[in-house]
Every structure is written in structure tokens, then in C-alpha cells.
Amino acid sequence: MIELIAVSKTYAGSNIKAVDGLSLKISDGEIFGFLGPNGAGKTTSLKILTGVLKADSGQAMVDGTDVSLDPIAAKSRIGYVSDNPEAFAKLKAVEYLNFIADVYGLDSEQRHKRINDYSSRFEIRDALSSSLASFSRGMKQKLFIVASLLPDPQNWVLDEPMVGLDPKAAFALKSIMRNRADSGKTVFFSTHVMEVAERLCDKLAIINKGKIIFIGSFQELKKLEGEDTSLETLFLELTEKSGELAGNGDAVL
């Protein structure tokens, strides 16, 4: 279970709130999609949730634990795929996976099984003895997804995970997301891929300029805005509308 409560963040040297009083709750068993235009505040929110960044105010809770008060307990319940899988270039892929397994305290049986299973699923098993520097963008993305799954986390948090994935890997990712949610785990991911969000998510939040402008299911969004409309059209309409309102100094939805 994930909860953000009135979270705000302004980056040093900026006078704009990257995240502005954002609240949302994701229950166990849900796939929750986080949508919004470039610069809306998705990555900033996910970094606050995963303890990478500190909020100026508000709380980020993981299974009832406040990330800023007990970061180790909260982080041990999260698997995280960041938006920038560029780190650790000098390591071999298998060394990186073992490092992550060490961080989460996995025993050798668990780590061997999960490394084998997930790297086979994402078709990078044969490349594990190569250095990360030799990996393509998509292979790196697959490796970081595999790494995030090693602790079998209760909460799986992914920042634009589809980027760079081939269709087979994207399909594998979506299947794993569904299976995990169906087994009572939480999946929280940001994306710009509207078809994925429309088909996969149990709930969605749309964020613009740091604020939530819609939260609910796709069905609820359609009821609100028009039954025969795609998520892409609804997204464009809503973000346009809230941008105009915010521009006029009025409250957003």
C-alpha cells in the first residue's frame, strides 16, 4: 500500500513547485498509472516516494511506514525502476544483480532462482557476464527491471518502464505487472503510453504542474468526460483545460 499525503517539493534555485500538495492512495492489488505531460512532477513524486528525494512538506507512506522517518524499512518494501538506468557502467550485469540482491539481503537460493527466472523472461540471461557499458538502452532497461524484482517487493514502483523495450519485453512486463497485482501486490508506474494505461491500469492519476487533476478508473474518467473517447483524447482535453485554468490563476479541478 502506497500513500502520498499533501506532498510538496520545490527544487533549490527554482520558485515553481514541482509537486504541489499531491495526495494519492494505492491499495494492495492495484495497478496504478501515473500520467501527465513532460515536467508535470511524476518523477519528482516517485523519487519522494522511494526516498531518493526529500519532500518539503507532506508524507510518503509505504505499507504504513513514513519513508522519511524509517527509510530502510520503507525501502525494503519497494522495488524501484528509475527513469535513468545509466549507473554502474563498470560492473558486469551479474555483479550488479548480486549487488542488489546483497542490498536486499537475499539468500543464495532466492537470488539464483530469481536472477535465472527474470533474466530468462526478459531474454538477457546470456548477456549477464557482459559489462553494463556494453548493454543497449533496452537491455539496460530490462536489467534494471529484473533487478527491481529480485526482492519480490510488495510495492513495485516504475518510472516510464516501457521506454526502450521491444514488444516481447513490453508484453512480459505487462504480464508480470498484472500477475503481481492479482496476487495482492501494488504496482505504481508512470507512463506516456496511453494504450498501456487504458488497458492495464485499475486506477489512474493525471497530474499537471504538480497537481492531481484526475484520479480514478478509466471508466470513471469516461463517465466524467465522454463515453466514446479514448484515454489519449481525455488526457489531452484535461491537461489543456487545467493548464488554462492554472494560467488564469483559478483553481484546477
Ligand SMILES: Nc1ncnc2c1ncn2[C@@H]1O[C@H](COP(=O)(O)OP(=O)(O)OP(=O)(O)O)[C@@H](O)[C@H]1O
Ligand atoms: N533536478 C532538478 N532541478 C531543478 N528542477 C527540476 C529537477 N528535476 C525536475 N525539475 C523540475 O521539476 C518539474 C517536474 O519535473 P519531473 O521530472 O518530476 O516531471 P515528469 O512529470 O517526470 O516529466 P517527464 O514526463 O518529462 O519525465 C519540472 O518543472 C522540472 O523542470
Ligand SMILES: [Mg+2]
Ligand atoms: Mg519523469
